[in-house]
Amino acid sequence: MTAQANRSVEERMRAIEDRLEIYNIIASHPPSADTGGSEHISAGWVEDGVFDRGEDPTRGRAAIAEQVLSPGHQAAIAGGLAHFTGLPHVAISGDTAVVTSYLQIVVPQTQGDAVEVPNHGSSKGFRVHRMTANRWELVRTPQGWKIKRRTLRQLDGSEPARKILRQAIAR
Amino acid sequence: MTAQANRSVEERMRAIEDRLEIYNIIASHPPSADTGGSEHISAGWVEDGVFDRGEDPTRGRAAIAEQVLSPGHQAAIAGGLAHFTGLPHVAISGDTAVVTSYLQIVVPQTQGDAVEVPNHGSSKGFRVHRMTANRWELVRTPQGWKIKRRTLRQLDGSEPARKILRQAIAR
Amino acid sequence: MTAQANRSVEERMRAIEDRLEIYNIIASHPPSADTGGSEHISAGWVEDGVFDRGEDPTRGRAAIAEQVLSPGHQAAIAGGLAHFTGLPHVAISGDTAVVTSYLQIVVPQTQGDAVEVPNHGSSKGFRVHRMTANRWELVRTPQGWKIKRRTLRQLDGSEPARKILRQAIAR
Numbered sequence: 166m167t168a169q170a171n172r173s174v175e176e177r178m179r180a181i182e183d184r185l186e187i188y189n190i191i192a193s194h195p196p197s198a199d200t201g202g203s204e205h206i207s208a209g210w211v212e213d214g215v216f217d218r219g220e221d222p223t224r225g226r227a228a229i230a231e232q233v234l235s236p237g238h239q240a241a242i243a244g245g246l247a248h249f250t251g252l253p254h255v256a257i258s259g260d261t262a263v264v265t266s267y268l269q270i271v272v273p274q275t276q277g278d279a280v281e282v283p284n285h286g287s288s289k290g291f292r293v294h295r296m297t298a299n300r301w302e303l304v305r306t307p308q309g310w311k312i313k314r315r316t317l318r319q320l321d322g323s324e325p326a327r328k329i330l331r332q333a334i335a336r
Numbered sequence: 337m338t339a340q341a342n343r344s345v346e347e348r349m350r351a352i353e354d355r356l357e358i359y360n361i362i363a364s365h366p367p368s369a370d371t372g373g374s375e376h377i378s379a380g381w382v383e384d385g386v387f388d389r390g391e392d393p394t395r396g397r398a399a400i401a402e403q404v405l406s407p408g409h410q411a412a413i414a415g416g417l418a419h420f421t422g423l424p425h426v427a428i429s430g431d432t433a434v435v436t437s438y439l440q441i442v443v444p445q446t447q448g449d450a451v452e453v454p455n456h457g458s459s460k461g462f463r464v465h466r467m468t469a470n471r472w473e474l475v476r477t478p479q480g481w482k483i484k485r486r487t488l489r490q491l492d493g494s495e496p497a498r499k500i501l502r503q504a505i506a507r
Numbered sequence: 508m509t510a511q512a513n514r515s516v517e518e519r520m521r522a523i524e525d526r527l528e529i530y531n532i533i534a535s536h537p538p539s540a541d542t543g544g545s546e547h548i549s550a551g552w553v554e555d556g557v558f559d560r561g562e563d564p565t566r567g568r569a570a571i572a573e574q575v576l577s578p579g580h581q582a583a584i585a586g587g588l589a590h591f592t593g594l595p596h597v598a599i600s601g602d603t604a605v606v607t608s609y610l611q612i613v614v615p616q617t618q619g620d621a622v623e624v625p626n627h628g629s630s631k632g633f634r635v636h637r638m639t640a641n642r643w644e645l646v647r648t649p650q651g652w653k654i655k656r657r658t659l660r661q662l663d664g665s666e667p668a669r670k671i672l673r674q675a676i677a678r
Contacts, residue, residue: 177520178348184527185355192425195438196501199491205505237626244624245493247467249438250422251592254534267537267591269613269633271440271467272624273492282415282443282465284408291440291464293633294624296589296613320541321615322587330538334547349519356526363596366609367672370662376676416664418638420609421593442611442638444663453586453614453636455579462611462635 183257186310187303191264195248201239203230210312211304217316219325245273247291253301254333262310264301265333267320270294295319298326300333354428357481358474362435366419372410374401381483382475388487390496416444418462424472425504433481435472436504438491441465466490469497471504525599528652529645533606537590543581545572552654553646559658561667587615589633595643596675604652606643607675609662612636637661640668642675 172180190209197205210226223229232238238246253266274289281287302314318326343351361380368376381397394400403409409417424437445460452458473485489497514522532551539547552568565571574580580588595608616631623629644656660667 174345174516174520177524178345178352181352181520181523181527182348185352188423189425189427192423192436193505195422196425196436196504200498200502200505202502202505205507208507232626235626240625241627242498243493245467245491246624246627247438247491249440249467251537252423252530252534252594254531254538256531265534265538267589269591270624270627271464271491273467275622280446280463280465282417282441283411284403284406285412285417285441285465288465291467292622293464293613293635294622294627294630296587296591296615296633320587320589320613322585327542327584331542331544333538334535334542334544336547336550345516349516349523352523353519356523359594360596360598363594363607364676366593367596367607367675371669371673371676373673373676376678379678413669414664416638416662418609418662420611420638423594442635442662444638451617451634451636453588453612454582455574455577456583456588456612456636459636462638464635 180257183262183305183310184255187255187257187262187264188253190303190310190312191250191253191266191301195250198233198248199242199246201233201242203234206230206233211306214312215314217314219318241272245291247271256333260305262303262305263332264299264303265329266299266301268295268297268299268317270297296321298329300329351428354433354476354481355426358426358428358433358435359424361474361481361483362421362424362437362472366421369404369419370413370417372404372413374405377401377404382477385483386485388485390489412443416462418442427504431476433474433476434503435470435474436500437470437472439466439468439470439488441468467492469500471500522599525604525647525652526597529597529599529604529606530595532645532652532654533592533595533608533643537592540575540590541584541588543575543584545576548572548575553648556654557656559656561660583614587633589613598675602647604645604647605674606641606645607671608641608643610637610639610641610659612639638663640671642671 207230216223216229249269251267253264256263271291279287300316303310304313320326378401387394387400420440422438424435427434442462450458471487474481475484491497549572558565558571591611593609595606598605613633621629642658645652646655662668
């Protein structure tokens with residue numbers, strides 16, 4: 166966002182609209198994952214997109230979209246699956262963009278006693294099942310920004326997640 | 337954000353400013369709920385706004401704003417109430433907008449042992465008391481965007497929360 | 508974002524770009540804290556910046572940046588430290604800005620049994636170690652927006668955190 170003096174209003178406006186479009190892409194991931202929205206997911210990726218969760222990446226938007234229809238994923242949804250994303254970091258460079266985001270997977274507690282919070286009901290609470298670092302590589306297409314590659318790593322103290330985060334702040 | 341060629345700079349700029357104004361509305365909800373900021377809440381709604389939490393919706397901005405002044409809500413605040421919102425999905429269409437957001441209610445743990453994290457103190461930790469899906473329907477007014485209806489449902493595996501999320505990604 | 512009629516396209520565009528630049532500053536904090544990115548942190552502050560965590564504030568960007576290199580902080584990173592920030596509230600006024608944000612510190616659970624979530628692996632889960640309110644005071648510089656003061660308080664029911672939140676919604 167520096168050296169704006171050299172950029173036309175059109176260029177600056179487009180950079181802003183790109184950013185806001187990408188925010189909505191990231192914000193629409195949890196609703197699609199938590200409802201099994203395979204059509205939405207499919208439409209959000211380029212055809213040869215790769216979803217890399219650490220081993221044996223899923224290749225192709227069809228395969229990526231189908232994951233949320235699996236019996237296991239449907240069971241997770243029935244149990245109260247919630248993806249919860251914070252404010253992502255977005256770096257756009259021409260027709261490509263890199264988003265770095267933290268993402269929780271939250272599920273209802275099934276054990277333990279319910280606790281009452283005044284005016285906010287009684288609940289056994291929810292557990293943060295996973296805490297991950299995500300790197301989303303996007304490309305501009307005639308149909309808008311699409312995901313080309315998503316890399317997800319567990320934030321458990323191991324190096325791969327730190328590598329994703331480090332890339333976000335590399336100068 | 338497509339078909340931008342047909343839109344004037346003024347129209348595009350307004351769409352961007354709408355989006356940013358709405359982000360701040362959503363971001364100001366937790367500070368108002370967690371401090372009992374009834375004046376702020378009242379100013380954020382249209383007069384006949386409806387807050388629907390599943391049964392017996394609260395009707396009218398006066399009633400909605402008064403909720404945070406109740407003894408129960410004040411007790412929750414004194415106990416360490418924290419609303420924590422992720423990145424919301426925002427869809428604007430002319431003078432109306434729909435925001436879909438995930439929201440945690442987080443409170444201090446009162447049971448169990450404290451755990452020490454090096455350089456980050458000792459704490460019993462915090463519990464996620466609630467995890468909800470929220471649909472905010474907003475309207476443009478001469479005084480800015482105002483909330484007309486908020487629908488909140490527990491993300492506990494039941495259908496109503498999924499319905500809210502599904503609407504966000506409907507094509 | 509009101510009274511736009513009196514503002515030039517250039518002024519409005521700059522306000523938008525300021526906002527987006529500030530979002531990325533806030534979003535880059537967790538990756539820097541969780542990887543010990545002292546250079547990134549140093550570059551984000553004005554030289555005489557102050558980080559106030561409640562007692563004995565850290566003064567100067569060199570001292571602030573060095574904190575993440577301490578043995579204690581490095582041990583926390585090795586244990587799986589994750590800063591998780593929600594959608595911040597941003598108020599810009601000319602060449603200064605105030606950001607109010609909620610921030611979780613999340614770490615892996617080391618006790619208890621692992622729980623399996625279908626299709627989402629097995630884990631002991633993560634604990635929310637801290638839940639804080641943050642006030643970031645920023646200033647515009649020739650090198651972009653920089654942090655001048657950050658005030659962080661525990662959201663444990665005590666007054667100082669509420670004061671930070673109340674300032675965000677003051678009219």
